[in-house]
Amino acid sequence: MLLSPTSLSAEPALTDEQTLRAAVNTLSDHLDLETHGAVSCTTLFEVLIWAASRSASIEHTSEMLTGVPSGNGIRYHLSKLKDLSKLEAQLKQALQAQLPSQIVNRRQRLAIDLQLIPYYGKASDVEGRYLYRSEAKSGTTRFFAYATVYVIRAQQRVTLAVHAVPQGETLVATLTYLLSAIEPLRVKVKRLYLDRGFFSVHVIRWLQALNLPFLMPAVIRGQTDGTCALCCGRQSYRTNYLLNSQQYDTVVCQMVVVYRYRKGHRQQHGVQHLLYVTHRLQMAPHQIHRHYRERFGIKTSYRIKNHCRIRSTTKSPVLRLFFVALALILVNLWVYLLWSYISVTQRGGRRVLPQYFRLKTMLEFLSHAVERHFPKHCKVVLPYSP
Numbered sequence: 001m002l003l004s005p006t007s008l009s010a011e012p013a014l015t016d017e018q019t020l021r022a023a024v025n026t027l028s029d030h031l032d033l034e035t036h037g038a039v040s041c042t043t044l045f046e047v048l049i050w051a052a053s054r055s056a057s058i059e060h061t062s063e064m065l066t067g068v069p070s071g072n073g074i075r076y077h078l079s080k081l082k083d084l085s086k087l088e089a090q091l092k093q094a095l096q097a098q099l100p101s102q103i104v105n106r107r108q109r110l111a112i113d114l115q116l117i118p119y120y121g122k123a124s125d126v127e128g129r130y131l132y133r134s135e136a137k138s139g140t141t142r143f144f145a146y147a148t149v150y151v152i153r154a155q156q157r158v159t160l161a162v163h164a165v166p167q168g169e170t171l172v173a174t175l176t177y178l179l180s181a182i183e184p185l186r187v188k189v190k191r192l193y194l195d196r197g198f199f200s201v202h203v204i205r206w207l208q209a210l211n212l213p214f215l216m217p218a219v220i221r222g223q224t225d226g227t228c229a230l231c232c233g234r235q236s237y238r239t240n241y242l243l244n245s246q247q248y249d250t251v252v253c254q255m256v257v258v259y260r261y262r263k264g265h266r267q268q269h270g271v272q273h274l275l276y277v278t279h280r281l282q283m284a285p286h287q288i289h290r291h292y293r294e295r296f297g298i299k300t301s302y303r304i305k306n307h308c309r310i311r312s313t314t315k316s317p318v319l320r321l322f323f324v325a326l327a328l329i330l331v332n333l334w335v336y337l338l339w340s341y342i343s344v345t346q347r348g349g350r351r352v353l354p355q356y357f358r359l360k361t362m363l364e365f366l367s368h369a370v371e372r373h374f375p376k377h378c379k380v381v382l383p384y385s386p
Helices: 016-030 041-053 058-064 071-078 084-095 171-181 201-210 226-230 285-308 317-340 359-373
Strands: 107-118 132-137 140-152 159-164 188-194 214-217 237-245 249-261 271-279 343-346 349-352
Touching: 016 041, 016 084, 016 317, 016 359, 041 058, 041 071, 041 317, 041 359, 058 071, 084 159, 084 317, 107 132, 107 171, 107 285, 107 317, 140 171, 140 285, 140 317, 159 171, 159 317, 171 201, 188 285, 201 237, 201 249, 201 271, 214 285, 226 237, 226 249, 226 271, 249 285, 271 285, 285 317, 285 359, 317 343, 317 349, 317 359
Parallel strands: 107 188, 188 214
Antiparallel strands: 107 140, 132 140, 140 159, 214 271, 237 249, 249 271, 343 349
16 A cells, blocks of 8 residues: 655555554564564564554454464563563553654643543552542543643654653653653753643742743632632733642642633633643643644544554553553654654755545554565354364
8 A cells, every 4th residue: 555645646655564664673672672582572572553543452463363372372571571661661651752853852732631541440559659639520530540741742742751640740850750751852941831731839939940931721719718819800811820739838839810701602602711820831821722722632642542542451551651652652653754754845944745644544554564574364263163
């Protein structure tokens, strides 16, 4: 299956074999996965890539492809991944392996957020150390939590690091880990976007101490006092606000109150007050909400990731992290291939042509290339009974 970036191209810009080779090389160059016998790392990675491209389980993959290890054999090799800290460092290198050149050594707008994957059942001691408590969703209050740092840049939206959040880790520790993970790239923070879940005294105080430009929504609390008291008037404005905490004392922060009309958004009408905590942002109050909406790209990355995440019921925190990171690596690879191969140079910069190479197209490329090496089963054979 070949695609050309324009109708005038005589040669294909990218093939499925090139795409598979790029994915396998990214994994094999940075992940230390031991194999033995007839199973090589390349074979194992190709099987995992097929499972991710089809959003399938390990068992289904072993049943569909010929010449690959059994489901138990694949899980045996994956069970050798036991050191979560070591795996995180390797996955960080894989995520940062192939990035558009404009990402490295520049000031970027970054978003940090948590993704929660529901956990069910009784947890062992090992699993319990990586369970995150949150409000009830999908029938549970316990989740595997993964924090990611994401670049907000036109046509180059990539994930730079992923972190499995252990139980009891503070938000400041999570932010510290992610910001330190991007230091080798020499990426400076132009503007940091955070979710309202980070709205707390210790996070704001820590970000102010680092003097990082940041923007996060504030939680509206109280009836006539608290942050609710700021929701008044008929125009947007700035003010200094003293935020209190019984555990972390107080902090003075700059609060921006945005007054806006809903205009039928989500079938709602009337006016609305939105609160944001800012630091070192030189923009008008009415522009704050529009700029913050750029952060929603990280939510989109989570939804895109689900198209190429291996399905599993395993409760192993290490394998869960590996499957999530593998999906993010494939999405990063898609962005890199778009920028490097499916683009044209023009005045004002390079223009990417995503209509010729959608994410689903890349996933089809990967699965077709793997099936050329390991053909799919095309018949069903029943046990012989005399």
